[in-house]
Amino acid sequence: MITAFYHPGYAADIGPHVMPMRKFAMVAEALKSRDWVKLVEPSPVAEADLLRVHTPDYVNAIKTGEPRDLAESQKFPWSPALWPSVLLTSGGCLAAGRLALQEGAAAALVSGFHHSHATRGEGFCTFNGLIVAAEALRIEGKIKRVAILDMDLHYGNGTARLAASRDWVTAVSIYGNDYCDNKAYRDVTVKHHQDGSNHFSFALPNACDRATMLRVMNDGLAAILRNGKPDLLLYQAGADPFREDPYSPLNLDHDDLLARDRVVFEFTRRNAIPVAWVLAGGYTPDTAQVVKVHVNTFEAWGA
Numbered sequence: 001m002i003t004a005f006y007h008p009g010y011a012a013d014i015g016p017h018v019m020p021m022r023k024f025a026m027v028a029e030a031l032k033s034r035d036w037v038k039l040v041e042p043s044p045v046a047e048a049d050l051l052r053v054h055t056p057d058y059v060n061a062i063k064t065g066e067p068r069d070l071a072e073s074q075k076f077p078w079s080p081a082l083w084p085s086v087l088l089t090s091g092g093c094l095a096a097g098r099l100a101l102q103e104g105a106a107a108a109l110v111s112g113f114h115h116s117h118a119t120r121g122e123g124f125c126t127f128n129g130l131i132v133a134a135e136a137l138r139i140e141g142k143i144k145r146v147a148i149l150d151m152d153l154h155y156g157n158g159t160a161r162l163a164a165s166r167d168w169v170t171a172v173s174i175y176g177n178d179y180c181d182n183k184a185y186r187d188v189t190v191k192h193h194q195d196g197s198n199h200f201s202f203a204l205p206n207a208c209d210r211a212t213m214l215r216v217m218n219d220g221l222a223a224i225l226r227n228g229k230p231d232l233l234l235y236q237a238g239a240d241p242f243r244e245d246p247y248s249p250l251n252l253d254h255d256d257l258l259a260r261d262r263v264v265f266e267f268t269r270r271n272a273i274p275v276a277w278v279l280a281g282g283y284t285p286d287t288a289q290v291v292k293v294h295v296n297t298f299e300a301w302g303a
Helices: 023-031 047-051 056-064 082-103 129-139 157-164 210-224 254-270 287-302
Strands: 002-005 037-040 105-108 146-150 169-175 178-180 183-185 199-203 232-238 275-280
Touching: 002 082, 002 287, 023 037, 023 275, 023 287, 047 056, 047 082, 047 129, 056 082, 082 105, 082 129, 082 232, 082 275, 105 287, 129 146, 129 157, 129 232, 129 275, 146 157, 146 210, 157 169, 157 199, 169 210, 199 210, 210 254, 232 254, 254 275, 254 287, 275 287
Parallel strands: 002 037, 002 105, 105 275, 146 169, 146 232, 169 199, 232 275
Antiparallel strands: 178 183
16 A cells, blocks of 8 residues: 545646646546555645745745745746645645655655755746655654655756755756756756765766666666665656657657656665655646656556
């Protein structure tokens, strides 16, 4: 049995947008047919949880909508529905992390919002739920070290920057698009950021196939242990590396991404590391294809 944290309130009504907000409900509906998946509603995080990671000016902008340029720095229109939504999404990530420490694994049908920075949003990411959850668990005394494995198509630049000032975090991003200043770089040879002592990046080349991905993953997974074994792994399982995604230059199909997830879970089991995973990305016009990638992550766990 695996618990997945889901709430209809995850999807804020922001109007038409490239991000398919309905995907969260679609994944939840698909999982109802798996009797080994239990859907549970999380509680929202407190504002104090956000303020451990994000500045008061930024948190207040998301809460009130002013100043509007800061409230919309994540690249979608601000709405009063945004504040309760982001409290719930961070709450889902935190609940999954907390339960994974008790049961070995859990999931949340949310994104980790890995482009979000302390002072602003970026790339459809408002608050960085991965770091918010990690900070809350550390304050609660439940963890001393945490690792974040990001396998969204895009480099997790916000997570890396937030990790840099937290030596108890190890952040690993395995990606096929670089990302900086609200801009994606489809060719990973064009731009590259500088890794640090606790944040590491591994690029997947254009037209990357399964064999290449698995070779890169071998190095990336090893980096998770570079600064010591973490008490918890937060895994962001992206749907946008899928080859039909309009942003993806990779040649990875559903079976390849299923293999990706199996390798991650085999790693956590082999090293006895609790894992909590979240969903991310996915812009394929046929949203059913995005949902299939996310459901397959659960299948990889249950296999």
